[in-house]
Amino acid sequence: MQNLPAPYLTPEALTTFIRTALAEDVGDGDHSALAAIPADARNRAHLLVKGDGVLAGMELAPLIFAEVDPSLTMTPLLADGARVKHGDIAFTVEGPARSILTAERLVLNCMQRMSGIATYTAHLNTLLAGTSAKLLDTRKTTPNFRLCEKWAVLIGGGVNHRYGLFDMIILKDNHVDYAGSIGAAIAATHAYLQEKGLKLPIEIETRSLAEVQQALDAGGIDRIMLDNMPPEQLREAVALIAGRFPTEASGGITEQTIGDVARTGVDYISVGALTHSVKSLDLSLKAF
Incomplete structure (x- = not known):
């Protein structure tokens, strides 16, 4: 091998x-x-x-x-x-x-x-040509076949996101809503990691420019996800973040829209369809 x-x-x-x-x-x-x-x-x-x-x-x-x-x-x-x-x-x-x-x-x-x-x-x-955006997969995989599906993404020239729930923390909308706020979710996550002696990257999902600002105010993260934002809003979010954290566009991105998303300046674009709709x-x- x-x-x-x-x-x-x-x-x-x-x-x-x-x-x-x-x-x-x-x-x-x-x-x-x-x-x-x-x-x-x-x-x-x-x-x-x-x-x-x-x-x-x-x-x-x-x-x-x-x-x-x-x-x-x-x-x-x-x-x-x-x-x-x-x-x-x-x-x-x-x-x-x-x-x-x-x-x-x-x-x-x-x-x-x-x-x-x-x-x-x-x-x-090929639709990302001329941009610096990297294509990510997701956990939207076939149960018990994730190993092969994520391997195939690499072979096709994509980049693997986290493999599972254990190797990276992503605080998504439900985590934030259940925790009460972006700041509360991030603070609780840091307390948990310290208690368990773990070192895991933290990504926070944001749904608006206001939430992007909350993530910037809270800090203590490794990446900001920009969820279901149209290209105009993505461009504003990228400008607001101003390189302080890597950015990831996510949510409903298709081959018809991925080029426009990439040209907003985001660092990563995650597409569930890579593994769930081929x-x-x-x-x-x-x-x-």
């Missing part, structure tokens, strides 16, 4: 994901392959690309094959992040025929979804 690009991509996490997914799919056995294919049959297959996009999952696929059967041999022909078109061949795999068939669906499910995310991420990044890239594992 090559050096992986994010701290959540540990060998342990990848192994756990693959084994859980195989348990869901295979259960007590791939009875179709066991019934129809002789135990000593050996064959080969290749991954056929059936659409245009950005390929993702090439580092994951050999781990899946190895977990199903260490005697399977996968030969990569393309790499993660490659621009692909209909008819391209991404890899070949050969070995016990039963094992190829057992691994097939998990490899395809992961790579199709990951490639769709990488493709859409790369597309949105179309998978069509891929197929074919015997040859």
Whole structure:
């Protein structure tokens, strides 16, 4: 395995994901392959690309094959992040025929979804050209598939936001409303972190210029989120913050609006659609 690009991509996490997914799919056995294919049959297959996009999952696929059967041999022909078109061949795999068939669906499910995310991420990044804004994902991911979805965002050229609730504090509108005010939420957060001996970055969500000013007055934060603000208001907020904290635009941003948002001068733009509303890239594992 090559050096992986994010701290959540540990060998342990990848192994756990693959084994859980195989348990869901295979259960007590791939009875179709066991019934129809002789135990000593050996064959080969290749991954056929059936659409245009950005390929993702090439580092994951050999781990899946190895977990199903260490005697399977996968030969990569393309790499993660490659621009692909209909008819391209991404890899070949050969070995016990039963094992190829057992691994097939998990490899395809992961790579199709990951490639769709990488493709859409790369597309949105082109709309940020000429600005310094960076594209962020969110926690709007598929349960138990976040590892692959956030990995795909990186492959597509995006930036991961926090991985989960444990590695960064984001005080959103409900936190602020429940705490009573922005200042109260930030103060309580600092008290909690001190009590627990934790060091975590703090981001505060703001919904108006008045709340931006409250966040500036309170201080003690690492980033200000500007939620559901139109470009004119975003520009005012960026000017008000004046570089004192990094800024993140969030909320309902689409490919039609992302360019205007980026040109307001925000540092980051978070888009939930990167992981919750993408179309998978069509891929197929074919015997040859």
